[in-house]
Amino acid sequence: MDFLRPASWEDALAAKAEHPTAVPIAGGTDVMVEINFDHRRPEYLLDLNRVGDLYEWDTDVETVRLGASVPYTRIMEHLRTELPGLALASHTVASPQIRNRGSVGGNLGTASPAGDAHPALLAAGAEVEAASVRGTRLIPIDDFFTGVKRNALAPDELIRAVRIKKADGPQQFSKVGTRNAMVIAVCAFGLALHPATRSVRTGIGSAAPTPVRARAAEDFLAAALDEGGCWNNGKPLALSAVKQFAELCSGACNPIDDVRGTADYRRHAIGVLARRTLTWTWESYRDARRTSEGVA
Numbered sequence: 439m440d441f442l443r444p445a446s447w448e449d450a451l452a453a454k455a456e457h458p459t460a461v462p463i464a465g466g467t468d469v470m471v472e473i474n475f476d477h478r479r480p481e482y483l484l485d486l487n488r489v490g491d492l493y494e495w496d497t498d499v500e501t502v503r504l505g506a507s508v509p510y511t512r513i514m515e516h517l518r519t520e521l522p523g524l525a526l527a528s529h530t531v532a533s534p535q536i537r538n539r540g541s542v543g544g545n546l547g548t549a550s551p552a553g554d555a556h557p558a559l560l561a562a563g564a565e566v567e568a569a570s571v572r573g574t575r576l577i578p579i580d581d582f583f584t585g586v587k588r589n590a591l592a593p594d595e596l597i598r599a600v601r602i603k604k605a606d607g608p609q610q611f612s613k614v615g616t617r618n619a620m621v622i623a624v625c626a627f628g629l630a631l632h633p634a635t636r637s638v639r640t641g642i643g644s645a646a647p648t649p650v651r652a653r654a655a656e657d658f659l660a661a662a663l664d665e666g667g668c669w670n671n672g673k674p675l676a677l678s679a680v681k682q683f684a685e686l687c688s689g690a691c692n693p694i695d696d697v698r699g700t701a702d703y704r705r706h707a708i709g710v711l712a713r714r715t716l717t718w719t720w721e722s723y724r725d726a727r728r729t730s731e732g733v734a
Contacts, residue, residue: 443485447569450489450596455571458593460484464492464507465539467532468548484596492543492598500604503567506543506597513542521602523558523609523628530554530613532620543597546582549589549648556583556649557628557641558611559600567599568592576601583648607631608722610715613643614707616698624699627687627711629719636660636669640712645691645704655686655712672727675720680713687712 442460444450454460460482463469472478486492492507495517502520504513510528514537518525524542531537531554545555546566559579566577568591582590591597609630615621626643638656643649662679663669693704 440482441485442482445488447489447491450486451569451571453484454596455594457482462486462547462596465541465544467536467540468544502602502604504542504600506599507541509539509541510537520604522605523561523611523630526611527554527558542600546597549583549587551586551648552623552644554623557626557643560641560649560651561609561628561630561639562602563639564600564602566597567601568595569598570594586647607633608719610719612711612715625704625707627708627715629715631719631723633669636664642690642708645693645708650690652687652690655683658686659683672724680716683716684709684713
């Protein structure tokens with residue numbers, strides 16, 4: 439195994455173009471596990487630790503551009519307001535040591551169905567900034583996951599950043615694991631309300647071959663909120679609507695049985711998570727409305 443260590447982003451792209459099979463590594467929290475267990479033996483490792491701008495982020499009025507190597511800890515500490523769903527998901531990642539090294543870019547590169555960042559990115563409608571010596575393109579998060587641990591990157595492309603719109607409404611994330619910490623998700627669920635467009639987005643992890651959205655559930659809930667005038671009056675959601683939303687989320691799953699849980703359990707758990715996160719998210723929306731209207 440050869441070790442490539444570019445000193446700049448341009449050098450990294452050149453190395454990837456010359457060696458398309460090279461596996462990028464920064465935090466190493468996924469890649470090194472696979473190598474240590476001999477599940478993977480790449481011909482080249484492409485070390486990106488010296489590429490400083492991958493550890494930076496910047497913001498404009500609407501968007502956060504998050505460098506591919508920004509660790510979860512910094513998202514939790516500095517971007518909780520702008521990216522609340524992703525910050526919540528970051529809290530659930532493994533241990534403090536892993537959160538100090540692991541990153542959203544690495545999570546996307548691995549493209550595991552159980553990646554903790556993926557449901558939050560789907561719910562937020564993120565875009566992946568992919569680059570090569572040929573140029574840069576933006577890949578909508580909905581098109582990024584192509585199969586189990588497969589993504590839409592070309593062989594000569596690297597993830598440079600993730601672009602995520604700042605939250606314009608409440609967001610939530612929750613997951614089920616076999617214990618409370620240091621655990622891969624049995625299943626996970628993310629939800630974001632977008633009052634500006636009166637739309638709803640979801641993200642489901644570890645319950646299908648790829649991270650997925652529950653599109654029928656999103657359409658149902660958006661319509662229910664519109665028909666009830668809920669976006670405007672902030673009234674409580676009907677229990678029947680919450681139940682229907684949860685059932686539609688369960689129906690969006692296509693899980694398997696494995697050592698962490700059965701397919702039936704995953705479907706049931708996603709329904710429970712959907713119901714709970716919708717309840718929390720809607721209460722947050724109602725609280726924000728009451729505060730903005732000066733209602734105690």
